[in-house]
Amino acid sequence: MNDELAIDVRGMTKRFGNRTVVNHIDLQVHTGEICGFLGPNGSGKTTFIRMLCGLLRAEAGSGTVLGYDVITESDAIKLRAGYMTQKFSFYEDLSIFENLDFVARMYSIEDRREAVAESVERLGLGERKDQLAGELSGGWKQRLALAACMIHRPKLLLLDEPTAGVDPQARRDFWEQIHQLAGQGLTFLIATHYMDEAERCHRLAFILNGNLLAQGTVAEILEQTHLTTWSVSGSKLLELAEQLRGQPGTQQAVAFGNTLHVSGDDSDALERIIAPFRTEHYEWRRIDAGLEDVFIHLMERSKERESS
Amino acid sequence: MTGWDFSPARFWAMVVKEFVQMRRDRLTFAMMVGIPLLQLILFGYAINSDPRHLPTAVILADNGRQGRTLLNAMQNTTYFDFVRQFKTESEGHEALARGDVQFVINIPENFTRDLLRGDRPSILVEADATDPGTTSNAIGSLNVLLNTALQNDLKGPLAFLAGTPGPIDLRVHALYNPEAITQYNIVPGLIGVVLTMTMVMITALAITRERESGTMENLLSMPVRPLEVLIGKIIPYILVGYIQIGLILFAAHFLFRVPMAGSLPLLLIITFVFIIANLAMGVTFSTVAENQRQAIQMGFFFFLPNILLSGFAFSFRGMPDWAQAIGELLPLTHFLRIVRGILLKGNGLAEVAPEIWPIALFTVVALAIGVKRYRQTLD
Numbered sequence: 001m002n003d004e005l006a007i008d009v010r011g012m013t014k015r016f017g018n019r020t021v022v023n024h025i026d027l028q029v030h031t032g033e034i035c036g037f038l039g040p041n042g043s044g045k046t047t048f049i050r051m052l053c054g055l056l057r058a059e060a061g062s063g064t065v066l067g068y069d070v071i072t073e074s075d076a077i078k079l080r081a082g083y084m085t086q087k088f089s090f091y092e093d094l095s096i097f098e099n100l101d102f103v104a105r106m107y108s109i110e111d112r113r114e115a116v117a118e119s120v121e122r123l124g125l126g127e128r129k130d131q132l133a134g135e136l137s138g139g140w141k142q143r144l145a146l147a148a149c150m151i152h153r154p155k156l157l158l159l160d161e162p163t164a165g166v167d168p169q170a171r172r173d174f175w176e177q178i179h180q181l182a183g184q185g186l187t188f189l190i191a192t193h194y195m196d197e198a199e200r201c202h203r204l205a206f207i208l209n210g211n212l213l214a215q216g217t218v219a220e221i222l223e224q225t226h227l228t229t230w231s232v233s234g235s236k237l238l239e240l241a242e243q244l245r246g247q248p249g250t251q252q253a254v255a256f257g258n259t260l261h262v263s264g265d266d267s268d269a270l271e272r273i274i275a276p277f278r279t280e281h282y283e284w285r286r287i288d289a290g291l292e293d294v295f296i297h298l299m300e301r302s303k304e305r306e307s308s
Numbered sequence: 309m310t311g312w313d314f315s316p317a318r319f320w321a322m323v324v325k326e327f328v329q330m331r332r333d334r335l336t337f338a339m340m341v342g343i344p345l346l347q348l349i350l351f352g353y354a355i356n357s358d359p360r361h362l363p364t365a366v367i368l369a370d371n372g373r374q375g376r377t378l379l380n381a382m383q384n385t386t387y388f389d390f391v392r393q394f395k396t397e398s399e400g401h402e403a404l405a406r407g408d409v410q411f412v413i414n415i416p417e418n419f420t421r422d423l424l425r426g427d428r429p430s431i432l433v434e435a436d437a438t439d440p441g442t443t444s445n446a447i448g449s450l451n452v453l454l455n456t457a458l459q460n461d462l463k464g465p466l467a468f469l470a471g472t473p474g475p476i477d478l479r480v481h482a483l484y485n486p487e488a489i490t491q492y493n494i495v496p497g498l499i500g501v502v503l504t505m506t507m508v509m510i511t512a513l514a515i516t517r518e519r520e521s522g523t524m525e526n527l528l529s530m531p532v533r534p535l536e537v538l539i540g541k542i543i544p545y546i547l548v549g550y551i552q553i554g555l556i557l558f559a560a561h562f563l564f565r566v567p568m569a570g571s572l573p574l575l576l577i578i579t580f581v582f583i584i585a586n587l588a589m590g591v592t593f594s595t596v597a598e599n600q601r602q603a604i605q606m607g608f609f610f611f612l613p614n615i616l617l618s619g620f621a622f623s624f625r626g627m628p629d630w631a632q633a634i635g636e637l638l639p640l641t642h643f644l645r646i647v648r649g650i651l652l653k654g655n656g657l658a659e660v661a662p663e664i665w666p667i668a669l670f671t672v673v674a675l676a677i678g679v680k681r682y683r684q685t686l687d
Contacts, residue, residue, distance in 0.1 A: 055528050055686050078531045089526040106530040 006187035009063030036201030082149035092134030107152035139170035228267035234282035359626025365392035372420025381457035387446035437482035511590030534682035569654030592678035
């Protein structure tokens with residue numbers, strides 16, 4: 001990691017009609033960083049990524065991607081960034097090899113043959129290279145898509161929910177690869193809504209309804225929200241959850257397997273609330289808030305603000 | 309539950325849904341209204357199986373009064389419009405080959421003298437019979453006409469000439485297609501029609517398919533330019549076009565025995581321009597259409613006037629001026645003249661050249677619209 005910014009944009013805004021999909025988002029990602037871009041479905045992640053690589057025109061905003069102006073130099077950005085779409089968008093009626101070759105030609109790569117061969121090899125697609133892309137399973141399609149959007153050796157990869165519908169083993173392999181590539185100096189912006197994936201990122205940005213709610217490292221975000229979380233185990237947890245949810249100061253009471261996580265951003269208030277329930281029926285333990293707790297907390301808080 | 313269950317509520321839900329979908333898809337709606345309207349207009353007004361006002365040239369080698377009476381009478385039938393006068397037969401032949409005139413009427417030297425002597429002078433009518441439908445009624449009218457037209461002039465001392473078997477010997481030369489075989493006209497025309505239909509359709513789907521399958525997003529994220537995409541999508545189909553031409557020419561020669569008077573290589577070279585024109589049109593449709601279905605509909609919308617107004621299905625000269633004006637815009641109209649000219653008339657480059665540039669112009673305009681409409685972003 002170094003101090004150079006691969007992505008440095010401010011005030012990025014996009015409206016569809018009179019609906020603001022992305023609302024003045026600032027984002028800074030250092031070269032070699034893996035930035036997780038989190039948010040529920042329809043929060044504006046895809047729109048934001050598309051603006052970065054010139055697929056959508058931004059209504060407002062400025063800044064640079066890989067040192068090129070995000071508004072006016074999208075052609076230069078396209079040449080140096082790779083974009084992996086959420087839905088598989090390579091040609092299903094072409095084979096793996098043909099798809100890679102097509103992309104390589106599109107970028108007029110000089111040593112095209114080697115680049116394609118190398119890409120097939122590196123991603124372990126060797127035996128399947130003549131298989132039609134349409135016949136591949138989700139995990140293989142995802143590998144192909146990643147290989148294809150890296151064939152022109154981009155410095156920045158914008159991945160839009162790359163592991164949706166991919167099995168755990170393939171996901172793990174995928175993330176191993178991402179970390180290796182980041183080690184070689186590639187920068188990643190990865191949209192996801194899997195919390196375990198978020199924890200594998202160097203930095204996180206959390207977006208909701210087009211607004212950026214939090215940005216920073218995992219530790220920073222946990223720090224920023226001052227969330228206190230208690231884990232309870234015992235019987236009749238459902239009834240307990242019901243009772244706790246009604247109280248102001250309890251933002252969350254969520255079941256996690258055999259335990260209940262109770263969180264709030266005011267630790268004293270929370271302690272007062274749970275005091276009456278600290279009986280022999282329940283076992284209370286204070287734990288570190290997880291990312292999921294934090295994000296659900298951020299979402300709830302944002303909802304409260306909207307309704308108030 | 310059986311297949312015969314009927315629920316008015318479900319039925320109504322379907323009706324409402326279909327209406328909403330139809331309302332959202334304005335183009336489909338426009339086509340549903342537009343196609344019947346267009347057909348009504350075309351069949352009702354434009355199609356004329358008894359074409360009149362056919363351009364006719366005269367070679368007048370005799371200035372006598374009877375010759376003029378005859379020409380006046382011909383003009384009065386409204387089949388013939390005298391547009392040119394030539395001095396020599398070869399001038400007349402060139403005009404026929406170019407398609408400038410449909411008929412050349414030859415009134416020979418000493419016509420009046422021979423008529424008055426009762427020698428039954430000949431009038432030669434040369435007709436461009438490439439499309440027999442255009443000429444047959446006009447020629448039919450001549451036979452009647454010649455027997456009656458001179459009746460006023462042949463009175464008093466000349467009355468003896470008015471008797472049978474007619475004072476004038478009418479000779480009709482149906483050029484290019486003497487036996488009036490319709491296939492000679494239709495089969496070469498089919499080359500143009502088939503190319504128009506398939507080339508436009510295939511390419512109309514090109515961009516819309518990308519958009520529908522989501523691959524457009526990927527394509528746009530790559531550094532590729534509109535013209536590269538558009539022309540890149542055209543090229544493979546040129547080959548397909550030539551395969552189609554090969555098949556039709558093969559059938560024309562071996563099944564229909566259509567004469568091939570002109571140069572086949574010339575025809576194939578000129579066809580290239582025509583193929584490009586149709587592909588450009590198709591690609592342009594596909595940049596305008598939202599989805600594949602709309603693209604196909606637009607293809608059909610283009611195909612209809614091509615069939616009806618180009619001179620393929622109906623005589624071009626039988627149509628009113630406005631319909632001919634529309635026809636002149638279509639590449640198929642010009643290509644039909646080229647392909648019939650080369651195959652049936654044996655035309656060379658000089659004769660068909662005036663029909664090439666309108667096709668080229670059409671191509672440029674269509675492609676320009678396509679490039680302009682091609683969206684570089686997903687907005």
